[in-house]
Amino acid sequence: MLGSIYAMVAVALTLSIGVLRFLNFSIPGLFMIGGMTAWASLRGGLPWWLAIGAALLAGAFASLVVERFTWRWMRGAQEFVPLVSSMAFLLLFEHLAVICWGSELRTLPPLFANADWRIAGLVISVPQLVGLVASIALIWALTLGLARTRLGRGLRTIAEDSDTALLLGVEINHIVPVVFLISGLFAALAGVIFALNYRQVQPFMGEMVGLKGISAMIVGGMGSVWGSIAGGLIIGVVEVMSIGYFGADFVDIAVYGLLLLILCVRPTGLFAAAFAGQRA
Amino acid sequence: MSGYLEGVLVLLAVNVVFAYGGFLPLAAGQLNLGLAGFAAIGAYSSAYLSNVFKLPPLIAIAFAGIVAGAVALIVAAPVLRTRGIYLALATFALGQIVQAIILNLEVVGGAAGYPVAAFIRLPAIAATATVVVALVWLLFATRFGIAVTAVHDDETVADLMGIDVRAFQVAAFALGSAIAGVGGGLYAHHFSFIEAQYFNISLSITIVLYVLLGGTQTVFGPLLGAAVFTLLPEVLRASANWRYVAFAAALIVLMALRPEGLVTGAQLRRLLGLARAQPRHAEVAAALPKEPSG
Numbered sequence: 001m002l003g004s005i006y007a008m009v010a011v012a013l014t015l016s017i018g019v020l021r022f023l024n025f026s027i028p029g030l031f032m033i034g035g036m037t038a039w040a041s042l043r044g045g046l047p048w049w050l051a052i053g054a055a056l057l058a059g060a061f062a063s064l065v066v067e068r069f070t071w072r073w074m075r076g077a078q079e080f081v082p083l084v085s086s087m088a089f090l091l092l093f094e095h096l097a098v099i100c101w102g103s104e105l106r107t108l109p110p111l112f113a114n115a116d117w118r119i120a121g122l123v124i125s126v127p128q129l130v131g132l133v134a135s136i137a138l139i140w141a142l143t144l145g146l147a148r149t150r151l152g153r154g155l156r157t158i159a160e161d162s163d164t165a166l167l168l169g170v171e172i173n174h175i176v177p178v179v180f181l182i183s184g185l186f187a188a189l190a191g192v193i194f195a196l197n198y199r200q201v202q203p204f205m206g207e208m209v210g211l212k213g214i215s216a217m218i219v220g221g222m223g224s225v226w227g228s229i230a231g232g233l234i235i236g237v238v239e240v241m242s243i244g245y246f247g248a249d250f251v252d253i254a255v256y257g258l259l260l261l262i263l264c265v266r267p268t269g270l271f272a273a274a275f276a277g278q279r280a
Numbered sequence: 281m282s283g284y285l286e287g288v289l290v291l292l293a294v295n296v297v298f299a300y301g302g303f304l305p306l307a308a309g310q311l312n313l314g315l316a317g318f319a320a321i322g323a324y325s326s327a328y329l330s331n332v333f334k335l336p337p338l339i340a341i342a343f344a345g346i347v348a349g350a351v352a353l354i355v356a357a358p359v360l361r362t363r364g365i366y367l368a369l370a371t372f373a374l375g376q377i378v379q380a381i382i383l384n385l386e387v388v389g390g391a392a393g394y395p396v397a398a399f400i401r402l403p404a405i406a407a408t409a410t411v412v413v414a415l416v417w418l419l420f421a422t423r424f425g426i427a428v429t430a431v432h433d434d435e436t437v438a439d440l441m442g443i444d445v446r447a448f449q450v451a452a453f454a455l456g457s458a459i460a461g462v463g464g465g466l467y468a469h470h471f472s473f474i475e476a477q478y479f480n481i482s483l484s485i486t487i488v489l490y491v492l493l494g495g496t497q498t499v500f501g502p503l504l505g506a507a508v509f510t511l512l513p514e515v516l517r518a519s520a521n522w523r524y525v526a527f528a529a530a531l532i533v534l535m536a537l538r539p540e541g542l543v544t545g546a547q548l549r550r551l552l553g554l555a556r557a558q559p560r561h562a563e564v565a566a567a568l569p570k571e572p573s574g
Contacts, residue, residue: 091524099522264361264362
């Protein structure tokens, strides 16, 4: 389950890497905004579908703000300048959330009372199942959209070369916000799914998941959507296995050790053949 | 001197040391997000040396730099194979691994933290910081500075000019890590207690931000960046969270308006009267031979 959340965060990251060559560090912040907004609007008495909508809206809006102040301004600057700005956005979001809502761990009410299906001795939690299905469906829709639509074609052109795309009449300033919009939505939705399943949120919840999402993206191969999903699942499995074999203390050593190994041996990741645009 | 003022100045000195630890790799074009890991190596090794072997704090701190630098030299071979964003991520993974290993090292307290018996005050810390800054400035006044800048600007051209690109990259990486180790040692011996959780990714990011804020083109940038962001919040007297918000917002605006940082080479030369006068009209400027930028 955690694997599919990592995968969604990794997809959000990989979109901006694949199309814009921009490692967007604000995505863990957007993940947190999704989770915290869902919690806050549920506490405010909104029905669950409105709360999810509000969370997605907040994530998408925040992502567009990030676009305005990072990528759009700094297209010509040194390569890590937007990276630094997006880190600053992560700090900004986290501490604004602390100011708004305090830094304690908040608990969500169980949304769906008795939401477990019992089928032949197997217990399946409905929120988990819905989350899993929704994330797979969304990722599938995304790859289809990248391959088939006019927008997807524009994105793939930008991924090849943004200057050429401009010459060919692709409206970069209209299309790039869409990338941010989609990745913001994915990150916020991952946050909502996390919040509904684990029923706990706090302003720094994005860091751990976000860092693991970055690892998942690298393991799978930057820019490849299906690669990030595989990476998310691999990271999830490695976590569970290292807890099983070595104990919970060694989880981080195992995960980041794997990451470092892959970066040094095969920096393009396990499954990377091309950028997201070229082979979604 | 009041305890408060001393506390602020100690923090300033430690941050300046950290900033120069981040400056060296950045000047060579490497974004090192594992600085906190090297700071942790320095903090824990110096604390161990002064606790167990009863070394005087300053000598233990010098060893902290040596240990962190040595570790950096060892890992440089695989890590520096990567470049750009991959390098940033590899160093990031490295920092996380160091933190996770220390959390599991019972000999230095593991997750419970590690108390440090020896204690040093502001004068010793300030003196160490001054020595570090002076050494970096001296280093950059030599051929090393020019070579590192060349590697940063264009590796291929630097290589063609006969610069051993690889050697300078490793040197910048290891020296920066050693300086971060010294910073960690200073931190450990003043605050008397260290825990692995302090040396997290946020610390690495903050260090990098100090440097980029000040600017990587000149050796004065990190000093200014660290000073501004240590002292400004104290002057503003805001709550800790608003400080971070202001810090982040200022950084975003600054990166948008002045992506090369507060201090740049051209600006400094103009200030010191070393630059040629700039023509007032664009047509004249176009006709003149170009002044090398940077």
